[in-house]
Amino acid sequence: MATVLVVTSGKGGVGKTTSTAALGAALAQSGQNVVVVDFDVGLRNLDLVMGAERRVVFDLINVVQGDAKLPQALIRDKRIDTLSLLPASQTRDKDALTAEGVERVIGELRERFDWVICDSPAGIERGATLAMRHADAAVVVTNPEVSSVRDSDRIIGMLDSKTAKAEKGERIEKHLLLTRYDPVRATRGEMLKTEDVLEILSIPLLGIIPESEEVLRSSNLGTPVTLGNPNSPAGRAYFEAARRLKGETLVVTVPAERKSIMGRLFGRRAVA
Amino acid sequence: MNLLSLFRRNNSAPVARERLQVLLAHERAFVGKSDLLAVLQEEIIAVIAKHVTIERDKVQITLDRGDPVSTLEIDVEIPSAAATKARRREPSMSAVAS
Numbered sequence: 001m002a003t004v005l006v007v008t009s010g011k012g013g014v015g016k017t018t019s020t021a022a023l024g025a026a027l028a029q030s031g032q033n034v035v036v037v038d039f040d041v042g043l044r045n046l047d048l049v050m051g052a053e054r055r056v057v058f059d060l061i062n063v064v065q066g067d068a069k070l071p072q073a074l075i076r077d078k079r080i081d082t083l084s085l086l087p088a089s090q091t092r093d094k095d096a097l098t099a100e101g102v103e104r105v106i107g108e109l110r111e112r113f114d115w116v117i118c119d120s121p122a123g124i125e126r127g128a129t130l131a132m133r134h135a136d137a138a139v140v141v142t143n144p145e146v147s148s149v150r151d152s153d154r155i156i157g158m159l160d161s162k163t164a165k166a167e168k169g170e171r172i173e174k175h176l177l178l179t180r181y182d183p184v185r186a187t188r189g190e191m192l193k194t195e196d197v198l199e200i201l202s203i204p205l206l207g208i209i210p211e212s213e214e215v216l217r218s219s220n221l222g223t224p225v226t227l228g229n230p231n232s233p234a235g236r237a238y239f240e241a242a243r244r245l246k247g248e249t250l251v252v253t254v255p256a257e258r259k260s261i262m263g264r265l266f267g268r269r270a271v272a
Numbered sequence: 273m274n275l276l277s278l279f280r281r282n283n284s285a286p287v288a289r290e291r292l293q294v295l296l297a298h299e300r301a302f303v304g305k306s307d308l309l310a311v312l313q314e315e316i317i318a319v320i321a322k323h324v325t326i327e328r329d330k331v332q333i334t335l336d337r338g339d340p341v342s343t344l345e346i347d348v349e350i351p352s353a354a355a356t357k358a359r360r361r362e363p364s365m366s367a368v369a370s
Contacts, residue, residue, distance in 0.1 A: 125297075146291065147289050149292055157300065189283035191285055
């Protein structure tokens, strides 16, 4: 039985695409059949973060409108053969996504994969509502910062009212993924703590992704962090989050950088 | 500046947390509904306008969404009946909604 997962946030730039790629790659490495679907029509980026930008021929809109068959549009990852990408269109706009078309495509994806991970665009417009429409579960990506938390709260409200599951009176499973977290600044009282965000949003915690240079490095290289650097703090945090998605119970920790003694002595990073 | 303020300077997280809690309590309550305070504001002004001519730019509205009460203050300038253009300022009218 496939699980349709939407990765959403309301606010832009919090790490939805990075998290979609990292979680998708982590699940696929554990042997699951995974497809990551880019819903950001007109501003696609999942292809770039996955390193498949030069292999896009057909896209989600082509499949939704019946101009291409699903297998023609799916791009199989070259590194993990259980991972596929369905890219968004770069030239069309969001109105090209129809509710019926999206429902049909998600239905077809459900038959082929164990996990259908929908990367939502920012905002609360058509692209975002269609990305969450057929989800069984949601990952709400949030930064420990006021505007991100407020937008996440709004998105949680939409997940509880605007999804197909919610309309049938069922509950959609929601998970909080706290990204760009800096435990040192949180301890100093400069940044919202995990407990603060959890108390405000009151949905269960899927994981804490520490602010990490590895995340930027991964997108530079077009390799999800769980594939390119699985032992980095961010990589480990995403792997643990993926295991929790599969139903495992693990204590949530903030993975720390493994520093050498010299690193500890001289390791104060410059803040740009 | 004393020693204590040196330590306290960066403690902005508790402020963020409190602001969010108050704001979201309101936003959740009003999702899908019209804002009670906005409705009150419109209706109160309509009632006053029924009896006296008021100019929209002579109406000052301040809103403070707080916890446990919110205040909506409507300050209306009502021109005096005197033929002179001098305007008398009426005591402000305040409506309080929780």
